[in-house]
Amino acid sequence: MAKSNKKAAILPIMFGFFIMGFVDIIGMTVNYVSSDFESLSGAMVSLLTSSCFVWFLILSVPTGLLMNRIGRKNTVLLSFLVQILAFSLIIVDYAFATVVVAFSLVGIGNTMLQVALNPLVTNVISPEKQTGVISIGQLAKALCSFTGPLLVSLFVGTSYGWKYIFPLYAAISLLGFVWLALTPVQREKPEDSGSSFAATFGLFRDKMILAFFVAILVLVGVDVGMNVTFPKYLQDTCGMDLDSAALCNSVYFLSRTIGALIGGVLLLRIAEERFYIVSVLLALAGLIMLVLVREKVLALIGVSVFGLGYSNLFAIVVSMAMKRKPERSNEISSLMIMGCAGGGILPPLIGIITDAAGNQWSAILVLAVVWIYMFTLTGKIKKINSNV
Numbered sequence: 001m002a003k004s005n006k007k008a009a010i011l012p013i014m015f016g017f018f019i020m021g022f023v024d025i026i027g028m029t030v031n032y033v034s035s036d037f038e039s040l041s042g043a044m045v046s047l048l049t050s051s052c053f054v055w056f057l058i059l060s061v062p063t064g065l066l067m068n069r070i071g072r073k074n075t076v077l078l079s080f081l082v083q084i085l086a087f088s089l090i091i092v093d094y095a096f097a098t099v100v101v102a103f104s105l106v107g108i109g110n111t112m113l114q115v116a117l118n119p120l121v122t123n124v125i126s127p128e129k130q131t132g133v134i135s136i137g138q139l140a141k142a143l144c145s146f147t148g149p150l151l152v153s154l155f156v157g158t159s160y161g162w163k164y165i166f167p168l169y170a171a172i173s174l175l176g177f178v179w180l181a182l183t184p185v186q187r188e189k190p191e192d193s194g195s196s197f198a199a200t201f202g203l204f205r206d207k208m209i210l211a212f213f214v215a216i217l218v219l220v221g222v223d224v225g226m227n228v229t230f231p232k233y234l235q236d237t238c239g240m241d242l243d244s245a246a247l248c249n250s251v252y253f254l255s256r257t258i259g260a261l262i263g264g265v266l267l268l269r270i271a272e273e274r275f276y277i278v279s280v281l282l283a284l285a286g287l288i289m290l291v292l293v294r295e296k297v298l299a300l301i302g303v304s305v306f307g308l309g310y311s312n313l314f315a316i317v318v319s320m321a322m323k324r325k326p327e328r329s330n331e332i333s334s335l336m337i338m339g340c341a342g343g344g345i346l347p348p349l350i351g352i353i354t355d356a357a358g359n360q361w362s363a364i365l366v367l368a369v370v371w372i373y374m375f376t377l378t379g380k381i382k383k384i385n386s387n388v
Contacts, residue, residue: 009124010133012180016076016117017137019176021144022083022169023110024253026052026103027227028149028246032162035242037096044096049228051100053220053344055107056114056337061200063115064334072123072330073185075116080177082109087170094163102166114337118318119329123188131319132268138315139260146253153247200331208380209332212321215377216339219314221346222367226252228347229354229363230303236360238296248300255304259311272316273382279316280374283309287368291361313374320384346370 026049034045067075086105089098118134125133148165155164204210230252231245240248259279267275286306293299318336322329350363 009183009185010121012176012183013117013120013124013185014137014140015176015179016080016113016120017140018144019080019083019173020110020113020117020137021141021148022087022173023052023106024141024145024227025148025152025165025169026106027224028152028231028249029162029165030228031231031242031246032152033096033099048100048103049224049347050344052103052107052110053224053341055104055111056220056339056343057341059108059111060115060334060338060340061197061331063112063337064200064331065196067116067119067330067334071187072116072120073180073187075112076120077177077181079109079112079116080173080180082112083173084170084177085109087166087173090163090166091170111337111340114340115334118336119188119322119333120185122322122326122329123185129268130323131272131316132264134319135260135267135312135315136264138312139257139264142253142257142260142311146250146257149247149250149253153243156243200334203325203328203331203335206324208324208384209321209335211377211380212317212324213335213339215317215374216314216336217342217345218370218373219310219317219342220340221342222371223310224343225346225350225363225367226303226306229350229360229367232354233290233360233364234296234299237294238299240296248303251300252303252307255307256311259308260315263312263315267312267316271382272320273378275312276316276381277375277378279309279311279313280371280378281309282306283313283374284368284371285309287364287371290364291368316381317377320381323384 030045030048033048063075070078082105086102086109089102089105092098117137121133121137122130151168152162152165155162158164204213227249230249231242234240234245234248235242238245263275263279283306286302286304286309289302289305290299293302318333321332321336325332346366350366353366354360354363
């Protein structure tokens with residue numbers, strides 16, 4: 001593939017990472033849906049989050065096998081079509097049942113997108129730049145996540161209200177589909193035709209692959225937990241109203257955007273293990289600060305520190321897992337994205353704990369305890385880099 005064509009191909013792929021960020025609006029809109037349908041129980045509200053993220057558990061491996069057959073680019077294109085359908089459903093009929101179906105389709109489309117898009121990067125860039133480019137892709141995703149709450153806040157008070165976000169996301173997904181469809185991307189060599197569910201899950205016999213999978217469970221679970229909990233935390237500890245507290249989620253996503261920008265540059269130049277341990281420590285410091293403080297400004301500083309530390313860890317973990325066995329990158333990517341089911345596992349647990357404790361800072365404490373796991377990967381990342 002010509003060098004100029006590769007440069008052109010990376011642009012719609014980066015736009016795909018931006019579209020990948022649409023899933024982060026789920027955590028915020030759950031609060032609005034709960035407000036619109038006041039009769040919903042806590043369990044029903046939790047169903048909204050789980051209906052989206054459970055698909056990462058169910059469909060990641062089948063998507064990896066599908067990708068072996070139809071290719072990474074075609075899988076990404078299919079994911080865009082599913083997301084267009086998802087956001088269009090809510091436009092047609094805003095009812096709780098429709099929202100559950102639409103959020104499920106968002107989860108299905110985003111699962112396919114995340115499984116296919118990270119390996120698709122390797123079709124157009126060299127292996128030594130893989131982590132840095134995926135981190136830049138996470139910057140694009142973070143930009144989307146940052147603008148989502150701002151747009152919802154802007155739409156509040158209009159005739160259609162906060163729900164204007166859905167036709168906007170449908171239109172952007174359509175743009176991404178057309179752009180990538182018209183862009184030539186060299187087809188990867190098909191992976192081993194013997195790929196199967198058993199062969200894919202057999203990769204868990206590699207202790208490093210299993211450790212990275214658990215790390216993704218933790219990363220996504222903590223991220224979604226923060227996204228859902230932080231507005232409630234501000235309401236509980238700082239006395240803020242829902243709209244103002246929800247808008248403050250943009251501070252978290254802004255810090256992740258800044259962190260991804262810094263990381264995208266630095267990870268092209270320095271070893272991942274050095275950057276990794278600093279990031280994990282920084283994120284833990286932010287979580288501890290949120291547990292201890294009760295003032296709005298300090299809370300915003302705490303969530304910003306956490307966001308800076310968090311911002312590049314997903315890219316590092318996914319990239320290291322694929323570097324472990326690059327010849328099995330499609331299947332490894334599917335296993336890593338299956339770990340995004342953590343977004344549907346941890347929040348319900350947090351809900352149970354906060355109900356029992358009667359406060360929201362206890363949710364942050366749970367996130368901090370779960371976060372400790374991330375320290376166990378440092379040696380594994382160093383070992384993989386020494387073998388590349």
